[in-house]
Amino acid sequence: MPHDDYRITKDTPVGFELIGVKKKAAIQLMGSRLWGRFNPNHWDPLYADETGLDAPIQTGEMSSAYIAEMCVNYLGASVFTGARIQCKYVASTYANEIITTYGKVRDKTPKGDGYRFTVDLWAENEDGERKTVGFIEADVDV
Numbered sequence: 858m859p860h861d862d863y864r865i866t867k868d869t870p871v872g873f874e875l876i877g878v879k880k881k882a883a884i885q886l887m888g889s890r891l892w893g894r895f896n897p898n899h900w901d902p903l904y905a906d907e908t909g910l911d912a913p914i915q916t917g918e919m920s921s922a923y924i925a926e927m928c929v930n931y932l933g934a935s936v937f938t939g940a941r942i943q944c945k946y947v948a949s950t951y952a953n954e955i956i957t958t959y960g961k962v963r964d965k966t967p968k969g970d971g972y973r974f975t976v977d978l979w980a981e982n983e984d985g986e987r988k989t990v991g992f993i994e995a996d997v998d999v
Contacts, residue, residue, distance in 0.1 A: 863876065864932075864933065865932055865974060865997055867970075869962060869965070871962050872962060877927050878926050878958050879955060881954075882915045882919070884913055884953070898914055899913055912952045913952045915950040915956075920944075920956060920980045921989065924978050924991070927960060928960070931976075935996055935997055940995035940996070941993065942993040943993075944991030945991055946988065947988065948986060948987065949988070950980075954983065957982075958980045959981070960977065960979075961977050963975045963977050963992070968996060970998055971996060971999040974994065976995075
């Protein structure tokens with residue numbers, strides 16, 4: 858988790874960049890019952906190859922979990938109280954790719970004693986290919 862100095866507060870400026878989390882798309886997790894065991898495209902290299910994939914693909918929920926972890930690191934409990942998050946999966950995440958999440962404050966609108974922040978979010982692999990994109994809106998110090 859980031860140091861408290863990195864938490865988004867009402868003083869955080871538009872343009873502030875979030876330092877993301879970094880995760881490996883581990884096939885052992887991709888094949889767990891929680892993340893995709895029902896579909897062999899998520900854990901079986903031979904099956905994935907037969908269906909035209911370069912390797913097993915991670916479920917979209919896994920990238921969303923990485924992004925959510927980053928959001929909680931920066932926005933704390935406000936992620937769970939009136940926030941709105943929207944993500945779109947734009948490319949497959951393959952087994953063993955290293956995924957890093959990013960965020961950038963796009964807007965802050967006065968609300969109560971604080972602000973409603975809009976933060977652009979994305980996850981990309983080690984080659985800079987975006988895999989998931991979206992945004993979160995959350996109240997800070999409201």
